[in-house]
Amino acid sequence: MTNTVAHTAFNQSELGRALIDRLDEAAQYSEPGPGVTRLFCSQAHRQVLPLIGRWMEQAGLTPQLDAAGNLVGRCPKAQAGEKTFIMGSHQDSVIEGGKYDGMLGVALPLLALEALKREDVTLPFGVEVVAFGDEEGVRFPTTLVGSKALAGSVTPDQLEAQDAEGISLREALIAFGCTPEDIPATAREPANTLGFLEVHIEQGPILEQRDHAVGIVTALTGIERHKVTLSGKAGHAGTTPMNMRHDALVGAAEMVLAIDSVLQNTDELVGVVGRLDVHPNAVNVIPAQVTFTIELRSPKATIRQQGRDVVTAALTEVATRRGLALNIENTYSADAVACADWMMTALEQACTQVSQPAERMFSGAGHDGLAMQALTDIGMLFVRCKDGLSHHPDEAITAEDGEAATRVIMAFLQQLKHP
Incomplete structure (x- = not known):
């Protein structure tokens, strides 16, 4: 040259x-x-x-x-x-x-x-x-x-x-x-x-x-992403007793905090709940469904897997306790x-x-x-x-x-x- x-x-x-x-x-x-x-x-x-x-x-x-x-x-x-x-x-x-x-x-x-x-x-x-x-x-x-x-x-x-x-x-x-x-x-x-x-x-x-x-x-x-769908039951916000509700948004809020706790307490693992959609998203209706995303990142596949397992267990516990249906779908994964x-x-x-x-x-x-x-x-x-x-x-x-x-x-x- x-x-x-x-x-x-x-x-x-x-x-x-x-x-x-x-x-x-x-x-x-x-x-x-x-x-x-x-x-x-x-x-x-x-x-x-x-x-x-x-x-x-x-x-x-x-x-x-x-x-x-x-x-x-x-x-x-x-x-x-x-x-x-x-x-x-x-x-x-x-x-x-x-x-x-x-x-x-x-x-x-x-x-x-x-x-x-x-x-x-x-x-x-x-x-x-x-x-x-x-x-x-x-x-x-x-x-x-x-x-x-x-x-x-x-x-x-x-x-x-x-x-x-x-x-x-x-x-x-x-x-x-x-x-x-x-x-x-x-x-x-x-x-x-x-x-x-x-x-x-x-x-x-x-x-x-x-x-x-x-x-x-x-x-x-390494990165993985998941789509979480949490289904409850809609109802009138003024007439449904609090102890009879299956509020998907309240359950999702508890899940977000649980995910954050896992991330805060796991070395070499970071992540985020980056998107959250509420349905029907009305001012006086109990949320019937919430969809949110989870992203997990770590240079080590074993740490990501361990973090994912702990997150999944925490989400399952919240859904069971609150009477909500839970679906977790992996949408992306790269080592x-x-x-x-x-x-x-x-x-x-x-x-x-x-x-x-x-x-x-x-x-x-x-x-x-x-x-x-x-x-x-x-x-x-x-x-x-x-x-x-x-x-x-x-x-x-x-x-x-x-x-x-x-x-x-x-x-x-x-x-x-x-x-």
Whole structure:
């Protein structure tokens, strides 16, 4: 490869400012309200694609929307079928999220590739950058649809998952201009894939504590999600005696506290009851049914299983004591996965090359690598975020840290050698 710096190269401060400007522009494609709300196959998703497509073209890639709602940019070598290294992250957000979760991992590698292009650097392998359509799993009760498509692990039942309006994922993809029946054909060949790397904000406080711009991820946490349906009996709120009620909401409230107690008292286990729906949700009617979600996370599968068993026993006890019907449905499960040693080493070498201290660290959040590890080796670079805050409108990074991370990726790509 060549490494001749042309007069059009970005200088040492332009990359960080350009990155922040791009992320600010992408954040405009959102539903109204605080922060960024951009759900899978939504109007905001549709509107942001031309912007990402322009970034891809500026980086020398050709953008294409695939059957699973991913926007994929490929360089000529990748299009020709040469061995390819994949980078990327998700474009979707949580409700009222921030500018950087997900979209940073789309904009930053594209900016790094554009900078290398300006410096007349030619990489000896193909490159793909993917803006995954769905990672958060907010609109549909499934997650990682985009990365699972590349890994070849999307199942027919996932396509039948429905959103709150009763629209199935299959229907949403068709309305978005995709062809769900072609999803199996989007799976990449493992032998032709060199690896997958994602850049992401840390979503935690460790890098701030270390005063480091970036960190190298060792593994991604295991995650499981459950849908709990608690059924009681509706009745008049003024005429039904208190001791004769089967109030699903009171039972659910007790269950939420029981779940919190388990989480508070179990090391290496975290979780949340993140969504709760009440029916009939009327001011003067005893709640007949409550549906809520439970998410459990731990780097150790045995701890998650033990926590799940204790939670299930506690919920069963509450339901029995209050005369309520209980149904618990597992909607998602993914074990923890390790990042490849060779990629962690390559990232460390890249950090050293651009004078950035970087230590290894565990990810307490799940990412697209959970699905991509079924296809290829994975790696991840964390970028410091203010106060460790994520999934919030005040989520923030600095231009200086964005600059540092972009330089790391540029160095990583230039010295990348697959084992």
